[in-house]
Amino acid sequence: MTPTHAVQEAVRAVSRQLPGGYAGKLLRVDLTSGRSWSVEWSPEEMRTYIGGVGLGAKILYEEVPPDVGWDHPDNRLVLATGPLAGLPVWGTGGLTVVTRGALTNGATSTQANGFFGANLKFSGYDAIVIQGQAPRWVYLSINDDTVELRNAASLVGKDTWETQDALSAELGVSGHQLSVYSIGPAGENLVRFAAIQGDYGHVASKNGCGAVMGKKKLKAVAIVRGTKAVTAADPRGLFQAADDIAHDLKTNPLAKSLYEYGTLPGVVNLSKLGVLPIKNYTTNVVPEGVDFSRWEAPKLRQGFDHRGHQCNACGMHHCHIQVIPSGPHKGERVDEPEYEGWSGAGWTIGLTDPVAVSWLNTRIDRACVDVNEFGWVVGWVMECVEKGYITKEQLGFELKWGDADGAYRLLRMITHRQGFGDLLAEGVKRAAEKLGGPARECAVYTLKGATPRGHDHRGRWDEMLDTCTASTGTLETGNPVFPQEMGQPARINIFDGDQVAKLVAGLLGRRHFEDSLGICIFTTRTTIQNICQALSAAAGWPYALEEAVRFGRRTAAILRAFNLRCGIGPDFEYPSPRYGSTPIDGPAKDQAVMKQWERMRELWYEGVGYDPKTGKPLPETLTQLGLDWLRRDLWGK
Numbered sequence: 001m002t003p004t005h006a007v008q009e010a011v012r013a014v015s016r017q018l019p020g021g022y023a024g025k026l027l028r029v030d031l032t033s034g035r036s037w038s039v040e041w042s043p044e045e046m047r048t049y050i051g052g053v054g055l056g057a058k059i060l061y062e063e064v065p066p067d068v069g070w071d072h073p074d075n076r077l078v079l080a081t082g083p084l085a086g087l088p089v090w091g092t093g094g095l096t097v098v099t100r101g102a103l104t105n106g107a108t109s110t111q112a113n114g115f116f117g118a119n120l121k122f123s124g125y126d127a128i129v130i131q132g133q134a135p136r137w138v139y140l141s142i143n144d145d146t147v148e149l150r151n152a153a154s155l156v157g158k159d160t161w162e163t164q165d166a167l168s169a170e171l172g173v174s175g176h177q178l179s180v181y182s183i184g185p186a187g188e189n190l191v192r193f194a195a196i197q198g199d200y201g202h203v204a205s206k207n208g209c210g211a212v213m214g215k216k217k218l219k220a221v222a223i224v225r226g227t228k229a230v231t232a233a234d235p236r237g238l239f240q241a242a243d244d245i246a247h248d249l250k251t252n253p254l255a256k257s258l259y260e261y262g263t264l265p266g267v268v269n270l271s272k273l274g275v276l277p278i279k280n281y282t283t284n285v286v287p288e289g290v291d292f293s294r295w296e297a298p299k300l301r302q303g304f305d306h307r308g309h310q311c312n313a314c315g316m317h318h319c320h321i322q323v324i325p326s327g328p329h330k331g332e333r334v335d336e337p338e339y340e341g342w343s344g345a346g347w348t349i350g351l352t353d354p355v356a357v358s359w360l361n362t363r364i365d366r367a368c369v370d371v372n373e374f375g376w377v378v379g380w381v382m383e384c385v386e387k388g389y390i391t392k393e394q395l396g397f398e399l400k401w402g403d404a405d406g407a408y409r410l411l412r413m414i415t416h417r418q419g420f421g422d423l424l425a426e427g428v429k430r431a432a433e434k435l436g437g438p439a440r441e442c443a444v445y446t447l448k449g450a451t452p453r454g455h456d457h458r459g460r461w462d463e464m465l466d467t468c469t470a471s472t473g474t475l476e477t478g479n480p481v482f483p484q485e486m487g488q489p490a491r492i493n494i495f496d497g498d499q500v501a502k503l504v505a506g507l508l509g510r511r512h513f514e515d516s517l518g519i520c521i522f523t524t525r526t527t528i529q530n531i532c533q534a535l536s537a538a539a540g541w542p543y544a545l546e547e548a549v550r551f552g553r554r555t556a557a558i559l560r561a562f563n564l565r566c567g568i569g570p571d572f573e574y575p576s577p578r579y580g581s582t583p584i585d586g587p588a589k590d591q592a593v594m595k596q597w598e599r600m601r602e603l604w605y606e607g608v609g610y611d612p613k614t615g616k617p618l619p620e621t622l623t624q625l626g627l628d629w630l631r632r633d634l635w636g637k
């Protein structure tokens, strides 16, 4: 850039009164033509759509018409961060992926942490919007103002860690100076639950976003930490908000264990509630003979050599790299599993040895599929084999509950679409419906085509209702630390459908707000007020809770409108027979969610202001959310 251009750029930025925290530009990439360019977005748009899923939802709705399916070149892959990314608040390397996904063929919003968000911002962009399809495998390289599509032929077939190693060597940059988010072989082979993984262990995993990237023949996005400054409008206020958030996370009894151990305590805590899914929902009880004391959080951490693997500016004692301490893979470096990994690569498939689970979890991340969907697929196959619904001949080998080597064999078959793995690569719903009969009855999925996270939702109805009504194929609310902030009770009777439905409806939008800021979901386990303070100080807007809630609901309405246009409506808002079945043992024994399902849905629609017949947000709801343009689209008035 010449000095004259620099002055012109500075004048433009001042005249636009760019809020703090923003780079002010989106990077656009057309893989078909190989062209890339940047576009400014206005401060008004920033306030309305913030970033992350808010920005992604708007782009998806405006640019992906219904005849553009997940695998069409015109589908968009939005990699977005938000106004807190790169600022000194904990966990501000966040990335949100928005696209039309391969499992539901509807909207997707899925998050990963690490350094991508910060490095992108330091390169001068708030988001990357990718369209088209490359004629041959490429990767996107961003190094400050140099944006290039480069030949990725040598990367094809490599797993995600190998890809990051190879690009680190090729670009001569390593550690936190380089963020690489890539697809493994699963994405290359269009496995419908392929993910996008980066920074050695952070995964944007939901709704087959990795298959979208694979269809576009984009193997990786590599961002060298840029040199552009990101400043808060009120630095002193931002430090105060950051301190308040950190203090809360360290001291609040509801967040403290997350601060100390991340999601490790989930296994033991959730099993006490009957929410740990064991053997594909066939039981809720930890099998006899399993040494469950090994699953206490301190033991899970102390059972391995490990070192911290924190994300950008994060002070949580959370992410770690482990070394496998014993067994056939002794000495291998792995990523400490999240709760979802312990569950999906472990309990769901009857694997109860933490060492074996940790190893398998990293193989799943490296091949790059969603660990939850993998768990539901493999657990389903194991149950079907046990019951004779799938034969050894069909599968090609013997398989039993808890067989880590067998699960890994299935992972490779799925990843490369070999033999029976080709069917399984379609995900649980499609595979189960294809086999039909009693095999279908054993499968856990939503009628939209995705699967739940790693919980037994038959003991957590709020999450089942949220998963089935969500537009993105996965949880969209989640109970905040202080539901009272959003006018909801601190506690409810978890098996009272009316209370559950009102709670889920009342919390709609909260997570969309957080997922739009470029910040990790674990570092937002504080008050929403604190997060609003951080946003106000960063951007320079006076941002209050009410605006955050309205923003979240606006984003939810846009995503819902996108899905409705694609033909995904209320008829799909049901769990599969097994997903909605009644537990036969454990703490949730005999609690029958389906007896209350219709009433719950009805109350949920009422609570969020949507029409129960069509699923459309009501005209008055849209007007309240500042979405008159969407009102005209949906209702013609």
Ligand code: SF4
Residues within 6 Å of the ligand: 090, 091, 092, 113, 114, 309, 310, 311, 312, 314, 315, 316, 318, 319, 520, 521, 522, 523
């Ligand atoms: S809490 Fe964990 S995942 Fe989140 S930003 Fe911190 S280290 Fe990363």
